[in-house]
Amino acid sequence: MAALTGGGQAIFESFLENVPLEKGDFFMQLYTQESTSQAELAASFGLHYLAVAPGGNKGCIDCAQFFEDADLLDEATGGKPIAVIYVEPLLAEDDWISPLLKIFSEHVLCRDTVLLIGTPNAGNLFTAARLLDGRLSEEDRYCLRGFSEKALLDLLAACGFTCEEKSGLTFDRESERARLTASDSIFLSPGSDAFSFIEKLKAVSDQELYTEQFCWMCRPAAPCALKDKAVVSPFLSIVMRTQGTRPAKLAEVLLCLSAQTCTDFEVLLIGHKMDETGRQHTQALIERQPGWLQSRIRLIEVSYGNRTTPLNVGYTAAGGAYICTLDDDDLVTSDWVETFYDLANQNPGAILHCYGYAQPWREVALENGTVGLVSCGPVNSGYCIPFHMVDHLRVNHSPTTVYALPSYLFYQCGFRFNEDLTTNEDWELLMRAAFLCGVSDCDRRTSIYRLWNIDSSRAAHSPQEWEKNRQAVIGQLESERVLVTRPEQLLTDPPYKRYSARLYIDAGMGLSEKYSFESYCNMCGTFLRFAFSLEDLVVDLVSLRIDPGETGDIGVRSPHIILRYRDEREKIYAAADLESNGLFCCEKESFIFLQPDPQFFLSDIDDLGIPAEVEFTGHVFSLDEDHRQWAKSEMQKKEEIAQQEKDLSAILPSEYSEPIKEEPVESTHQKKGQKKGLRTFFRARTDRR
Amino acid sequence: MDGPSVQIQIILKDGNVRQVERMLASLEQAVMLSRDVFQHVGIYMSDCSKAQVLSVSEIDALRKKYRSLDIQYKFSSTSTKARLYNLAAQNSPFTYLVLCSTVTVFPPAFLLSLPGWFTDKQTACVEVRTIPWDNSSHFDSSSRKAIFFTDNCTVFRRDVFHAVGGFDDQHFPSYRYTADLSIRLLREGYQILYISDISVFQEAIPEYPEYGADDKKESTSLSDTIEDLSLLYKYDCQEELEHLLAAYKMSPLLGEVSIYQQFEKQMSENLLPLPVTGISEDLQHHICTLCSVH
Numbered sequence: 006m007a008a009l010t011g012g013g014q015a016i017f018e019s020f021l022e023n024v025p026l027e028k029g030d031f032f033m034q035l036y037t038q039e040s041t042s043q044a045e046l047a048a049s050f051g052l053h054y055l056a057v058a059p060g061g062n063k064g065c066i067d068c069a070q071f072f073e074d075a076d077l078l079d080e081a082t083g084g085k086p087i088a089v090i091y092v093e094p095l096l097a098e099d100d101w102i103s104p105l106l107k108i109f110s111e112h113v114l115c116r117d118t119v120l121l122i123g124t125p126n127a128g129n130l131f132t133a134a135r136l137l138d139g140r141l142s143e144e145d146r147y148c149l150r151g152f153s154e155k156a157l158l159d160l161l162a163a164c165g166f167t168c169e170e171k172s173g174l175t176f177d178r179e180s181e182r183a184r185l186t187a188s189d190s191i192f193l194s195p196g197s198d199a200f201s202f203i204e205k206l207k208a209v210s211d212q213e214l215y216t217e218q219f220c221w222m223c224r225p226a227a228p229c230a231l232k233d234k235a236v237v238s239p240f241l242s243i244v245m246r247t248q249g250t251r252p253a254k255l256a257e258v259l260l261c262l263s264a265q266t267c268t269d270f271e272v273l274l275i276g277h278k279m280d281e282t283g284r285q286h287t288q289a290l291i292e293r294q295p296g297w298l299q300s301r302i303r304l305i306e307v308s309y310g311n312r313t314t315p316l317n318v319g320y321t322a323a324g325g326a327y328i329c330t331l332d333d334d335d336l337v338t339s340d341w342v343e344t345f346y347d348l349a350n351q352n353p354g355a356i357l358h359c360y361g362y363a364q365p366w367r368e369v370a371l372e373n374g375t376v377g378l379v380s381c382g383p384v385n386s387g388y389c390i391p392f393h394m395v396d397h398l399r400v401n402h403s404p405t406t407v408y409a410l411p412s413y414l415f416y417q418c419g420f421r422f423n424e425d426l427t428t429n430e431d432w433e434l435l436m437r438a439a440f441l442c443g444v445s446d447c448d449r450r451t452s453i454y455r456l457w458n459i460d461s462s463r464a465a466h467s468p469q470e471w472e473k474n475r476q477a478v479i480g481q482l483e484s485e486r487v488l489v490t491r492p493e494q495l496l497t498d499p500p501y502k503r504y505s506a507r508l509y510i511d512a513g514m515g516l517s518e519k520y521s522f523e524s525y526c527n528m529c530g531t532f533l534r535f536a537f538s539l540e541d542l543v544v545d546l547v548s549l550r551i552d553p554g555e556t557g558d559i560g561v562r563s564p565h566i567i568l569r570y571r572d573e574r575e576k577i578y579a580a581a582d583l584e585s586n587g588l589f590c591c592e593k594e595s596f597i598f599l600q601p602d603p604q605f606f607l608s609d610i611d612d613l614g615i616p617a618e619v620e621f622t623g624h625v626f627s628l629d630e631d632h633r634q635w636a637k638s639e640m641q642k643k644e645e646i647a648q649q650e651k652d653l654s655a656i657l658p659s660e661y662s663e664p665i666k667e668e669p670v671e672s673t674h675q676k677k678g679q680k681k682g683l684r685t686f687f688r689a690r691t692d693r694r
Numbered sequence: 695m696d697g698p699s700v701q702i703q704i705i706l707k708d709g710n711v712r713q714v715e716r717m718l719a720s721l722e723q724a725v726m727l728s729r730d731v732f733q734h735v736g737i738y739m740s741d742c743s744k745a746q747v748l749s750v751s752e753i754d755a756l757r758k759k760y761r762s763l764d765i766q767y768k769f770s771s772t773s774t775k776a777r778l779y780n781l782a783a784q785n786s787p788f789t790y791l792v793l794c795s796t797v798t799v800f801p802p803a804f805l806l807s808l809p810g811w812f813t814d815k816q817t818a819c820v821e822v823r824t825i826p827w828d829n830s831s832h833f834d835s836s837s838r839k840a841i842f843f844t845d846n847c848t849v850f851r852r853d854v855f856h857a858v859g860g861f862d863d864q865h866f867p868s869y870r871y872t873a874d875l876s877i878r879l880l881r882e883g884y885q886i887l888y889i890s891d892i893s894v895f896q897e898a899i900p901e902y903p904e905y906g907a908d909d910k911k912e913s914t915s916l917s918d919t920i921e922d923l924s925l926l927y928k929y930d931c932q933e934e935l936e937h938l939l940a941a942y943k944m945s946p947l948l949g950e951v952s953i954y955q956q957f958e959k960q961m962s963e964n965l966l967p968l969p970v971t972g973i974s975e976d977l978q979h980h981i982c983t984l985c986s987v988h
Contacts, residue, residue, distance in 0.1 A: 264799035293802035377890030512946030
């Protein structure tokens with residue numbers, strides 16, 4: 006591959022055909038090692054040809070003199086303007102070109118000068134794939150001497166030029182793919198997921214992945230320095246939509262922000278379709294904030310589009326390294342920004358995900374004519390869970406306050422919210438981003454998603470609209486091609502999931518919530534072990550109940566309850582000693598629980614003293630269809646027996662109606678507890694924080 | 695002082711220096727906006743040895759940074775919260791007392807709104823809603839009248855606070871002092887309001903040590919429960935108290951048996967508050983609800 010011929014020349018000619026050129030003006034070629042003379046091209050447009058090169062080789066003017074005095078160019082052209090500057094191929098080693106262009110743009114060029122620039126695309130897909138494979142072709146090595154699209158744009162900006170028209174030579178995709186097929190590398194085989202993922206990644210950050218050579222037409226512009234993000238940008242950009250119609254709620258969000266322990270953030274308050282009253286309320290609210298916060302708030306008004314539009318406006322205007330959405334009626338804790346900041350330091354580039362609560366709230370009309378805001382239920386920890394990729398494929402489990410996205414996705418990769426979606430737009434974008442960046446989790450609870458009785462996006466859109474949008478997102482997700490770097494986020498049950506169990510003790514007054522103890526354990530394979538300390542107990546146990554988790558459709562094999570006494574004796578109770586609200590399969594020494602909330606009961610406790618510890622062990626397994634069938638047939642048998650008993654007692658006089666020994670499995674022990682009477686008096690500390 | 699004035703008393707029980715700074719920044723703004731309303735606003739911060747939030751150098755730095763504020767800082771190692779509030783109010787010349795049990799970030803309009811809450815002379819104190827953790831269930835949502843207040847963020851008319859004798863820090867030193875004072879205020883014919891159209895930001899850290907270095911409690915829950923029992927005793931909730939004591943006496947748990955024994959001991963040594971008779975059934979019901987006795 007060498008300098009452009011054929012197609013490339015035609016592109017530059019077509020550029021010039023559409024530019025008004027004065028005959029007699031100059032056509033300057035910056036002559037590189039691999040250039041071919043463009044004197045004929047200049048002549049065909051009636052332009053004088055001038056070549057510039059280092060050292061004045063091949064009859065060119067030495068570029069060095071222009072570094073000393075740019076006005077010498079006027080002498081060289083006799084005062085005639087430079088109409089066209091031609092650089093092709095621009096290669097990375099030609100490091101004299103960009104300083105020269107900068108000098109020309111600042112001192113001698115007029116706005117009408119055209120810069121034609123051609124360079125191989127160092128960022129093309131096929132070279133990228135072969136780089137990963139490690140086997141570069143000669144063409145690849147040549148491409149790597151050129152520039153990627155972004156690098157070329159940056160270089161032009163630094164020289165004081167802007168690209169006016171882009172064109173180029175593209176790869177013949179089919180022939181390139183055919184060439185790759187012969188390869189023995191997954192990076193170079195179009196059928197492999199690895200290649201597809203490379204193709205996807207390239208497409209995210211680079212729209213020119215199939216371009217072999219760039220052919221651009223540029224114009225001088227005011228020179229500008231490249232933006233130094235590290236110096237001027239905050240860590241987090243908080244995008245907040247508002248219509249100015251709920252100032253009391255907005256005031257609370259701003260109060261939360263004024264309490265942030267990490268102040269490295271900016272707030273983009275996007276006023277969407279605000280009326281005059283809303284505008285006044287919002288501006289007054291901003292003006293009342295403490296000075297440090299005021300200086301971080303930008304109010305941007307958007308008068309068009311749907312509710313997704315202001316998000317795109319905000320995310321595009323954001324200057325932070327990360328961006329998040331905060332609704333103008335939610336609440337965040339004082340370490341909300343700090344948590345994102347810490348996470349970003351640990352996992353830069355990943356989506357930052359923390360935990361959050363939901364809570365029902367309502368507005369109340371007060372006698373003084375104002376509106377009060379009141380919570381009407383406890384916080385719900387439904388969003389206090391790690392990010393789970395598979396769960397998110399069907400339903401969004403992440404309110405916007407629990408995550409922040411790298412801004413790179415927006416300012417470099419062109420990510421935008423899908424404005425065709427009137428709801429679920431946040432979920433769709435989150436998933437697109439998650440497939441690329443991965444998600445980094447933190448279990449700090451930093452936000453409250455407030456569920457309002459009125460005036461919420463949930464109520465503003467019909468269930469049908471929500472479902473339609475949900476299906477659209479699912480359709481989009483199903484078409485995604487992804488590589489997974491964190492398989493644990495795909496597992497339904499993470500391998501080291503933390504389980505909790507609860508022990509209820511009966512010391513003569515029945516089982517009650519008050520005398521219950523919690524224990525946690527990490528599941529090791531299928532084995533569970535919970536230990537409950539009873540150091541505070543002062544009387545003998547009559548019976549106990551253990552609830553090993555809340556999930557149904559499980560089996561527990563070989564369960565044991567061990568009572569350890571203060572004199573170091575211990576008593577072990579095996580499966581045969583236990584009862585449950587499930588079904589016992591004697592052959593397999595297993596209990597089957599079809600329903601949620603499995604419970605084990607131990608009633609005949611030997612009188613060995615006061616136990617200091619209770620331990621529960623067992624192997625948990627998921628039920629298969631055989632288990633379920635067996636359990637259903639057993640249930641049916643029990644129902645039949647119960648019915649027979651009922652029929653018998655209806656026929657016989659009461660003195661003959663002996664109860665059938667086998668009782669229904671469920672609730673036997675709950676009845677026991679009730680007979681003895683649950684405590685009437687119990688206390689809970691609900692009034693303390 | 696001729697015009698109205700405010701004393702803001704904050705216990706730095708929870709939080710860190712950055713949160714205190716956010717608090718002072720918010721107060722600076724609130725004071726500036728209300729300079730035509732209040733003649734003087736004093737910021738009083740109390741710290742303690744067990745949970746010291748600010749070092750001496752940090753206090754100096756904050757005073758320099760917020761020199762427009764009148765900041766008083768007191769280090770205490772001997773007081774319970776009720777005692778500390780009483781001491782703060784003892785010689786206070788201010789019109790209003792704002793009592794905050796933890797670091798608090800105030801909304802800009804806080805001080806501007808404050809006088810409006812006391813237009814009714816019967817209003818003795820108002821409790822202001824806190825975010826992000828809101829647990830407001832003890833007030834009438836329309837009239838704003840409340841049965842009890844907490845000390846999360848409560849504003850008092852100082853003259854009323856003095857008139858009713860402040861908190862009973864002897865019998866309710868660290869837990870039920872606000873409930874006790876609530877009942878006394880209502881019995882005197884005052885009203886308590888709950889403000890839900892403005893909020894302050896508070897973020898308590900649950901694991902933080904209890905305030906007061908000299909508290910020689912066996913455990914927090916034990917002393918709190920004793921205060922509950924004392925409240926039931928003081929306000930003549932005899933039947934409920936007996937049921938509760940019986941339950942503790944028969945409890946299988948050592949800690950609960952200890953509660954019973956300690957309460958009996960206090961009773962025999964005449965350490966309990968003097969009983970008050972003539973409490974309405976409604977109020978007794980509220981006291982029992984507050985103590986979660988059903």
